[in-house]
Amino acid sequence: MKRRVLILVSASLLLALLLGQLNHQLATWQVHVGCGGLFVAFTGLRMAYGPGAAAAFLAGLFLDATTPVVFGTQGLLFLAAHAVVFTLRAKAPRGEVSVGVVVSLLANLGLFLSLGFLRIDTGAESAGAWMRSFTDLLFSQVVLALIAPWFFALQQRMLEGTTTTTRSFSRRSI
Numbered sequence: 001m002k003r004r005v006l007i008l009v010s011a012s013l014l015l016a017l018l019l020g021q022l023n024h025q026l027a028t029w030q031v032h033v034g035c036g037g038l039f040v041a042f043t044g045l046r047m048a049y050g051p052g053a054a055a056a057f058l059a060g061l062f063l064d065a066t067t068p069v070v071f072g073t074q075g076l077l078f079l080a081a082h083a084v085v086f087t088l089r090a091k092a093p094r095g096e097v098s099v100g101v102v103v104s105l106l107a108n109l110g111l112f113l114s115l116g117f118l119r120i121d122t123g124a125e126s127a128g129a130w131m132r133s134f135t136d137l138l139f140s141q142v143v144l145a146l147i148a149p150w151f152f153a154l155q156q157r158m159l160e161g162t163t164t165t166t167r168s169f170s171r172r173s174i
Contacts, residue, residue, distance in 0.1 A: 033139055
């Protein structure tokens with residue numbers, strides 16, 4: 001169980017690094033891409049609750065370290081999103097990539113709006129801030145839809161490699 005959590009967290013770190021590089025390149029156009037839904041969709045749809053929740057929470061904590069929010073905010077939001085996805089997963093074909101993409105898009109929308117309400121103050125400038133936030137959301141959803149199949153395949157492949165390695169070690173010890 002711990003190995004699966006570490007593998008999913010390492011995949012999340014890779015995604016966070018790639019998104020950081022993308023955001024660095026997009027900074028000249030003042031656009032920010034956030035794909036929080038990708039960090040919770042796979043774990044919520046295909047993992048047991050405990051390991052999936054741990055992986056989602058840790059991924060949120062790693063993202064908290066690089067964003068201007070109170071530490072733990074994204075970790076708790078990712079944990080809540082994981083719980084929602086996990087609860088609703090019985091009604092969907094979990095192994096389908098298209099279902100995973102739709103779930104990650106919906107989770108990303110919820111996470112994006114939640115973070116927006118936490119970060120944007122209610123002042124005279126709030127209308128402009130929300131317009132910028134919705135522009136970022138639009139770009140984020142497009143990027144998420146494009147990279148979600150790759151990220152799901154990466155996570156699945158990394159987990160399959162672990163079970164194959166574990167099985168080969170257990171066969172050798174017999």
